[in-house]
Amino acid sequence: MGLVDDLVQAVDAGRLRDLTLALVRIPSPTGDCARVADSYAQALRSFGLDVVVEAHDGHPRSPSVVARLQGAQRGPTLQFDGHLDTIHAAHAPPRFDGACIHGRGAADMKSGLAAIAEVARVLAQADTGLAGDVLITAHGMHEAPWALGETVRQLIDAGHVGDAVICAEGSHDELPVAGKGLGIFELTVRREGDAVHELAAPADLPHPILVGNRLVCALEAENIRFAETVLPYDLGSESTFIGVFEAGDFYNRVPTECHIVGTRRYAPDRAFSKVEAEFRGLVERVAGETGATIDARFWRQRDGFELDPETPVAVAxxxxxxxxxxxxxPLAGMKYVADSSVFIREAGVPALQYGTGLARAHADHEWVDLLDIVDTAKVLLLTAIEYLGVAA
Ligand SMILES: [Zn+2]
Incomplete structure (x- = not known):
């Protein structure tokens, strides 16, 4: 089809390079993305889109960009979504080396935002309109541990949701159709009193390190049970992982605290509330057995999700x-967590993760290949045409 070929040919590598680099040059650590939001809004406005920069309660430096490209005909709305913030990690200055763009946020995910903008530009400047709207949302408050997806949820609550969503982040050569949920826990074992000499400690004094050890053993026993069930799409099993275990300050003192932090990854179809209840039950059991006080914090990072690969946006x-x-x-499982699960589980709409590749995300040296950005922009453009259809 000539028209479609012309549109794909209009995807401009130079523009994708320049916009990605321009966005990467504006630092936007989580909690502070106002400048990059303004810059992105300005780019979309210059293509003729209706753009607003929307403020969020409680997150004054993390506004969202909401832009709409009206179709030539009424129809469904396809939403492209991305996050504007990056992890808080220093990086060498941004640069283009002739093939790749280097810099914090290049892969995760300013190149994805640039690809979305290029799709919007090509569609806005095309002679033929689509039989439906394109909605673009770009938000901050994404990256953990600094955020939990607060502003994307506010956007959903405010009604900025399409009939289907593509989060332009993640792999560019597979489509995740199932993903695990992620909870993070923080346990603090406490006992009354000060640190005391081991010889001065009463026999029944709870020892935080030993209680911590009981918790670790109980969590490890869960892993053995989890391993009995293997999840589809190579997702492995549910798991508990311990990343921090801290206690004690001296060889012959009984400490007052033990601190344990880790992750709990759970099956795509499970509800966080059930997982949380199960986890708290385990902690209460150890507290009861040892007489120790254990403070448990457990919060949801993102839920898991399942996606029907035959749903229209996935087919497109x-x-x-x-x-x-x-x-x-190829269809695949997704081991990390991302915003598509928020749209699927909380907004009730089908959502895909498809980006410019995540291999270098969060790395000390982050980069993205320009050819991958170009290909992703073409795939996203064709997806919009396939999903919405060309106006009659
Ligand atoms: Zn990201």
């Missing part, structure tokens, strides 16, 4: 990928 993206790459797009 798979067709688009096959047109650009000449081979089918």
């Amino acid at each position: 993206l798979r067709r688009a990928y096959a047109q650009v790459h000449g081979r089918p797009l």
